Amino acid sequence: MSEREGTRTHPLTPLAEGVTAARWLGGIVLVGLVTGESWVRHVPWWAAVLSVLGLGLLTAGGTAAGWWFTRYVLDATELRQTSGILVHTSRRVPYERIQSVDVTEPFLARILGLAQLDVESAGGSDSTTSLKYLPLHEAQHMRAWLLERAGGTHEPTTSEPGLHPAEATDAAPGLDEVASVPLGRLVLATFLRLDVALLSLLTVGLGVATVVEGAVTGTWGGLLVVVPFALGLGQLLMTRIVQNWGFTLERRGRTLRIERGLLSRVSQTVPLDRVQGLIVSEPLVWRRLGWAHVEVDVAGYGPGSSSDDSLEDRATLLPVAARSEALALVSRMLGGVDVETVPRTPATRRARAVDPLQWSRRWLGLDDRVLVSRRGRFRLVTHVAPVRKIQSAGLTQGPLQRRLGLATLVVHAPPGPLLADAENLDASDVRAALERLRPLLDRPAAVVGPPVQD
Amino acid sequence: MTDLFAAPQDAWQRVSPALATRDRLAAASFWVPLAVVGAVVAAVPLPTWARLLGVAVVVVALVGLAVDWSLAERRRARRGYLETEDEVVLTEGVLFRSMTVVPYGRLQYVDVEAGPLQRRLGIATLTVHTASPRTAATLPGLPTDEAARLRGVLTERVRERGAGV
Numbered sequence: 001m002s003e004r005e006g007t008r009t010h011p012l013t014p015l016a017e018g019v020t021a022a023r024w025l026g027g028i029v030l031v032g033l034v035t036g037e038s039w040v041r042h043v044p045w046w047a048a049v050l051s052v053l054g055l056g057l058l059t060a061g062g063t064a065a066g067w068w069f070t071r072y073v074l075d076a077t078e079l080r081q082t083s084g085i086l087v088h089t090s091r092r093v094p095y096e097r098i099q100s101v102d103v104t105e106p107f108l109a110r111i112l113g114l115a116q117l118d119v120e121s122a123g124g125s126d127s128t129t130s131l132k133y134l135p136l137h138e139a140q141h142m143r144a145w146l147l148e149r150a151g152g153t154h155e156p157t158t159s160e161p162g163l164h165p166a167e168a169t170d171a172a173p174g175l176d177e178v179a180s181v182p183l184g185r186l187v188l189a190t191f192l193r194l195d196v197a198l199l200s201l202l203t204v205g206l207g208v209a210t211v212v213e214g215a216v217t218g219t220w221g222g223l224l225v226v227v228p229f230a231l232g233l234g235q236l237l238m239t240r241i242v243q244n245w246g247f248t249l250e251r252r253g254r255t256l257r258i259e260r261g262l263l264s265r266v267s268q269t270v271p272l273d274r275v276q277g278l279i280v281s282e283p284l285v286w287r288r289l290g291w292a293h294v295e296v297d298v299a300g301y302g303p304g305s306s307s308d309d310s311l312e313d314r315a316t317l318l319p320v321a322a323r324s325e326a327l328a329l330v331s332r333m334l335g336g337v338d339v340e341t342v343p344r345t346p347a348t349r350r351a352r353a354v355d356p357l358q359w360s361r362r363w364l365g366l367d368d369r370v371l372v373s374r375r376g377r378f379r380l381v382t383h384v385a386p387v388r389k390i391q392s393a394g395l396t397q398g399p400l401q402r403r404l405g406l407a408t409l410v411v412h413a414p415p416g417p418l419l420a421d422a423e424n425l426d427a428s429d430v431r432a433a434l435e436r437l438r439p440l441l442d443r444p445a446a447v448v449g450p451p452v453q454d
Numbered sequence: 455m456t457d458l459f460a461a462p463q464d465a466w467q468r469v470s471p472a473l474a475t476r477d478r479l480a481a482a483s484f485w486v487p488l489a490v491v492g493a494v495v496a497a498v499p500l501p502t503w504a505r506l507l508g509v510a511v512v513v514v515a516l517v518g519l520a521v522d523w524s525l526a527e528r529r530r531a532r533r534g535y536l537e538t539e540d541e542v543v544l545t546e547g548v549l550f551r552s553m554t555v556v557p558y559g560r561l562q563y564v565d566v567e568a569g570p571l572q573r574r575l576g577i578a579t580l581t582v583h584t585a586s587p588r589t590a591a592t593l594p595g596l597p598t599d600e601a602a603r604l605r606g607v608l609t610e611r612v613r614e615r616g617a618g619v
Binding site for chain 2: 391392393394395396397398399402407410412413414415427428430431434435437438439441442
């Protein structure tokens with residue numbers, strides 16, 4: 001492999017990146033002005049402008065150099081990216097290790113008609129390879145090309161009989177809208193979440209108190225408290241509403257496509273074969289309305305797998321939907337599994353002593369295709385793991401559990417949001433479940449692995 | 455109820471008695487220096503509270519050493535492994551017990567390592583890895599030959615069943 005091979009990304013990349021970075025400068029100045037920090041008043045305006053400009057230029061220079069020294073190659077077997085000015089980094093992503101490919105258009109890049117391609121492979125915190133930025137159509141074309149090689153056209157596990165009857169009949173890879181989220185419901189649902197509701201109340205309360213204090217005493221010190229709360233609330237609303245704006249979920253053959261976002265558009269693609277698990281959660285207030293939220297676990301979507309905040313909530317498969325719709329989606333994703341009819345093992349009353357809050361909500365469901373673990377007190381969560389994706393399993397028992405005749409079934413999946421352990425069930429039930437699971441585990445494995453770094 | 459941690463078939467393969475020796479030496483190398491430090495603090499003329507603290511450290515260290523020393527053999531005796539047709543099964547623990555089933559088809563790779571002390575005692579630690587970091591299937595105290603054999607068998611299984619790439 002030669003030292004520097006391949007193509008650079010679009011020449012407008014440094015501009016988009018530089019401006020994105022420069023937002024922070026503007027932010028610092030703005031916070032200074034709002035909170036009335038004294039340094040803003042003591043610095044002459046031209047010095048402030050000059051330093052902002054200077055830092056902006058410095059950032060632009062840095063990003064330009066970064067862009068110049070970054071190149072990528074797509075060859076017959078792998079994607080390679082080399083980068084770094086002083087320290088050269090080269091990363092290889094074999095196509096068969098690709099878990100999913102996302103096209104995102106961060107707001108600024110979007111204005112310039114550019115997009116970012118995120119190639120996700122399994123394994124830990126640094127598993128995303130980003131190409132930024134490419135012209136949108138080129139990014140979309142590359143995604144299709146990569147998914148053809150990753151999406152399992154020659155992956156033997158996909159043709160496993162009996163596992164995907166729903167997909168097997170899906171001959172024409174037409175586009176098929178599975179779900180979309182009306183804006184009204186999205187906004188209402190967001191405010192009915194306990195964290196948003198409490199934070200909103202608190203912010204409004206503090207705001208009123210500040211205004212009253214300001215009107216009565218003439219001092220506006222309360223702003224120092226209100227502004228951070230408001231910013232926190234804004235951040236929450238940003239992730240929950242703005243990023244899920246116009247959410248649609250479509251299926252094209254054996255891949256799912258998610259499109260969402262108001263300012264930054266995100267278009268995620270998940271090969272169905274790479275789904276490690278699904279998580280249905282029902283927050284307290286939503287349960288009254290019969291609403292649920294669905295997350296998907298794809299190997300590589302681990303915590304902190306991307307530094308870009310527009311991708312933070314990437315695991316979301318359905319921000320809010322009627323519970324029945326959510327379960328229907330889970331069923332479609334897993335080839336017709338009905339989570340409601342999977343044989344269940346409830347927790348025993350004996351667990352009350354060690355698990356007073358959750359014991360009555362817990363159950364373990366297991367059949368030939370899925371393992372379901374339900375738990376939670378205020379927010380009920382149901383973790384659904386296809387058994388053929390489980391890496392290993394076991395049981396654990398601590399001293400207290402032993403006294404009470406309890407045990408925990410442990411389910412090991414690749415890193416991700418899925419955590420299908422079933423805690424504090426009757427010990428013999430847990431052993432029986434493990435024995436039931438054992439012969440199911442040894443099916444052909446999913447191809448996963450970290451990207452190769454050299 | 456039969457034993458929750460009974461072997462799924464046949465009987466558990468047990469590890470070498472040398473593991474208890476290693477664990478005792480490891481415990482001693484941690485607790486003894488701590489006890490010595492405590493004793494020194496208690497012996498030199500310092501304020502009373504500091505000397506009492508020294509005495510407390512000595513007591514804690516001695517109790518810790520006694521517990522680890524006496525549990526070492528029980529821990530060793532509860533550690534077991536088993537190769538079945540399709541999987542390797544591990545069990546361990548006296549207070550917190552566990553059992554882990556790792557199908558051969560999910561194995562990514564197998565490590566064997568032995569530090570200077572383990573080499574001297576003729577034992578090694580074998581670790582099996584899957585795509586899940588939570589698997590954490592570690593098997594210390596295997597006689598060196600057995601560790602090499604088991605690694606050979608498992609590596610062969612990985613090749614046969616083709617996990618990963």
